Amino acid sequence: MVLRVIFIFSFLFLFSCGVEDAEEQWSASAIENGEKLYTIHCTRCHGATGDLGASGSKNLQISTLNTDAIQKIIREGKGAMPSYVKTLNSEEKLSWLSEYVISLRN
Ligand code: HEC
Secondary structure, three states, X not given: OHHHHHHHHHHHHHHHHHHHHHHOOOOOOHHHHHHHHHHHHOHHHHOOOOOOOHHHXXXXXXXXXXXXXXXXXXXXXXXXXXXXXXXXXXXXXXXXXXXXXXXXXX
16 A cells, blocks of 8 residues: 555656656757746846836846856845746756846847
8 A cells, every 4th residue: 555655656756747847848049948938037027128127127238247146146036036046946047047138238
């Protein structure tokens, strides 16, 4: 009986991982992946072009932060901006996103 329960739970666990992978289809291009993450997590304050300024957010088009500083803010949050350490929890995602944020500059 115990084994059976363990078996069912591990099956459910594997199955849920499979679903998650299917939802996250990443392309070969870092910029495209970054845009996808940006659209999901960042547009509500920064806007599609980075200059919306909702909730007192900074204009990303005129930002001068480097990659490390951008990733630090995404991880830790700042002021009204929340921390994304739980949702964007891989170096890869942070790197795609910071590359995309920099590409918003004119
Ligand atoms: C709830 C609104 C909100 C969301 C969502 C949000 N931000 Fe922000 N963001 C802000 C605010 C407010 C600031 C200004 C923080 C401060 O300096 O006090 C800011 C600042 C920044 C800065 C620093 C710009 C500079 O030059 O100082 C970057 C980079 C940034 N956000 C990127 C992002 C990214 C990438 C996402 C998505 C993962 C995101 N933000 C999601 C509100 C938000």
